[in-house]
Amino acid sequence: MRLLVLGGTRFLGRGVVDAALAAGDDVTTFTRGVSGEPPAGVEALHGDRTKPDGLDVLRGREWDAVVDTSGFVPAVVGRGAALLAGAVGHYVFVSSISVYPGFPGQPITADSPVHDCEPDAGSPDGEFDPELYGPYKVGAERAVEQHFPGRSAHLRAGMIIGPHDDTGRFPYWVGRMARGGEVLAPGDPERALRLIDQRDLGAWAVDVARRRIAGTFVATGPADQVTFGGMLAAMDPAGQVTWVEEDWLVERGVAPWSELPLWLPASVGPHAWDTDTGPAEAAGLRTRPVAESAADTLAWLRSGELGAANPRVGRAGLDPDREKELLTAWHARG
Numbered sequence: 001m002r003l004l005v006l007g008g009t010r011f012l013g014r015g016v017v018d019a020a021l022a023a024g025d026d027v028t029t030f031t032r033g034v035s036g037e038p039p040a041g042v043e044a045l046h047g048d049r050t051k052p053d054g055l056d057v058l059r060g061r062e063w064d065a066v067v068d069t070s071g072f073v074p075a076v077v078g079r080g081a082a083l084l085a086g087a088v089g090h091y092v093f094v095s096s097i098s099v100y101p102g103f104p105g106q107p108i109t110a111d112s113p114v115h116d117c118e119p120d121a122g123s124p125d126g127e128f129d130p131e132l133y134g135p136y137k138v139g140a141e142r143a144v145e146q147h148f149p150g151r152s153a154h155l156r157a158g159m160i161i162g163p164h165d166d167t168g169r170f171p172y173w174v175g176r177m178a179r180g181g182e183v184l185a186p187g188d189p190e191r192a193l194r195l196i197d198q199r200d201l202g203a204w205a206v207d208v209a210r211r212r213i214a215g216t217f218v219a220t221g222p223a224d225q226v227t228f229g230g231m232l233a234a235m236d237p238a239g240q241v242t243w244v245e246e247d248w249l250v251e252r253g254v255a256p257w258s259e260l261p262l263w264l265p266a267s268v269g270p271h272a273w274d275t276d277t278g279p280a281e282a283a284g285l286r287t288r289p290v291a292e293s294a295a296d297t298l299a300w301l302r303s304g305e306l307g308a309a310n311p312r313v314g315r316a317g318l319d320p321d322r323e324k325e326l327l328t329a330w331h332a333r334g
């Protein structure tokens with residue numbers, strides 16, 4: 001297969017590129033060249049998809065499929081999809097579970113109601129308010145569908161983990177457990193999580209492209225995958241975990257998700273991890289054990305390869321001094 005990846009050099013995109021290379025595909029990446037280059041064996045094309053003529057280098061070329069990991073603004077995604085419509089067989093768009101206004105308060109299936117957003121919404125220069133992330137993913141999906149009717153797939157991803165995670169969310173826990181000492185963990189250790197390794201999601205995206213699967217899928221880890229406590233137990237066991245009541249953390253202004261990654265208090269996200277992955281699994285999505293993702297993420301952290309933080313979300317985690325203060329206050333409470 002001749003595969004074009006719009007993106008491919010930071011986190012999930014690496015999983016796409018590596019899986020395609022391993023399968024013997026001819027892989028082309030399209031990036032600005034800001035985040036580094038793809039591995040040897042990949043044709044690296046450069047341009048900025050947020051510029052009017054930024055995609056010109058793709059003109060006159062043909063691919064069997066495209067996987068788009070870098071689409072956020074409908075107007076930008078639509079411009080690219082229009083250019084590729086006659087030159088690419090199938091479009092796999094990486095979307096997000098944030099398309100659902102019900103997330104994380106309600107259980108989610110692929111057919112749950114989504115935000116309303118026009119396919120040409122947003123600024124063609126790619127600037128956008130992070131609050132519009134979910135609605136804009138809906139508009140971007142619609143833009144792709146307009147130009148690739150019946151020949152596109154939309155992978156609405158949940159929490160992605162694994163090496164090269166530039167959000168720092170899962171790496172925070174991996175690094176924190178490896179550092180040892182007393183580790184502050186939030187809420188209920190029995191709370192379920194659903195996590196998908198970038199290598200598994202990337203490999204599935206390539207498979208969806210190869211099999212020209214069309215449709216919309218919720219792509220998270222499987223049901224009964226792991227609990228919060230089970231996830232920490234699957235990591236380097238140097239840390240001694242102290243579970244702190246979540247209401248107490250909320251009262252002290254600890255920011256869910258960013259300061260304590262993967263934590264959504266029950267009051268905010270009672271169904272954050274309640275997703276229907278049946279259709280995705282029936283279409284081939286497979287997920288490796290969380291312990292494997294943790295071990296490989298730790299190896300990556302220790303390799304010193306840590307790149308720049310994600311330009312959209314920064315890098316998550318609790319400051320060590322703040323963690324110490326909170327633990328001291330927790331133990332001293334009346």
Ligand SMILES: NC(=O)c1ccc[n+]([C@@H]2O[C@H](COP(=O)([O-])OP(=O)(O)OC[C@H]3O[C@@H](n4cnc5c(N)ncnc54)[C@H](OP(=O)(O)O)[C@@H]3O)[C@@H](O)[C@H]2O)c1
Pocket residue numbers: 006007008009010011012013014030031032033034035036047048049050068069070071094095096097126156157158159160161167
């Ligand atoms: N992380 C999660 O838990 C999560 C959850 C749900 C959904 N998602 C979705 O998953 C996708 C993951 O993205 P990723 O960052 O891991 O993918 P990635 O493909 O590894 O990295 C983003 C790529 O886009 C390129 N890029 C950025 N701006 C560009 C521009 N203006 N023109 C051309 N190329 C550009 C970057 O290269 P240059 O910087 O060199 O241009 C980089 O190669 C996103 O669509 C996100 O919404 C993520």
